[in-house]
Amino acid sequence: xPLKPILNTSLPLQFRQIRLELAREPGHPEGxxxxxYIVIAPLFPDGRINHELWKEHRxxxxxTRLRPDGDDDVGHLVHRPGGTWAFRYDDAAKxxxxxxxxxxxxxxxxxxxxxxNEDGTMHTYRVRSVxxx
Numbered sequence: 001x002p003l004k005p006i007l008n009t010s011l012p013l014q015f016r017q018i019r020l021e022l023a024r025e026p027g028h029p030e031g032x033x034x035x036x037y038i039v040i041a042p043l044f045p046d047g048r049i050n051h052e053l054w055k056e057h058r059x060x061x062x063x064t065r066l067r068p069d070g071d072d073d074v075g076h077l078v079h080r081p082g083g084t085w086a087f088r089y090d091d092a093a094k095x096x097x098x099x100x101x102x103x104x105x106x107x108x109x110x111x112x113x114x115x116x117n118e119d120g121t122m123h124t125y126r127v128r129s130v131x132x133x
Contacts, residue, residue, distance in 0.1 A: 014053055015132075016133065017130070036066045037066060040063075040077075047109040062077065063076065065087070065089070075087050076088050084099055084100070084104070099116070112126075
């Protein structure tokens with residue numbers, strides 16, 4: 001099912017576009033700006049995800065999975081039972097959910113690091129940018 005277009009002007013001012021890029025790890029000693037995510041989500045002023053605004057605007061809370069060797073996969077930021085956050089991709093992507101490690105406590109501000117469990121393997125990403133929509 002294709003995603004419905006989002007009218008940025010219809011979203012609260014707290015919504016941000018967050019770019020995450022792969023940090024240093026084995027096989028990527030300098031990190032990799034071509035491996036990452038673009039997340040659209042509402043943030044509190046301290047950079048944490050605003051759960052209440054997420055509930056009101058779930059359809060607008062999206063993620064694009066960036067990989068240099070293939071098409072970008074599109075999905076949603078979801079809040080799972082137990083309070084964890086994850087990226088859930090559309091059926092066409094055939095990808096499992098990717099869980100954010102302690103996303104409820106993480107601050108999405110440039111220079112900070114966050115971890116994402118990708119198919120059973122934890123990877124660290126650097127918050128490269130956070131911009132107003």
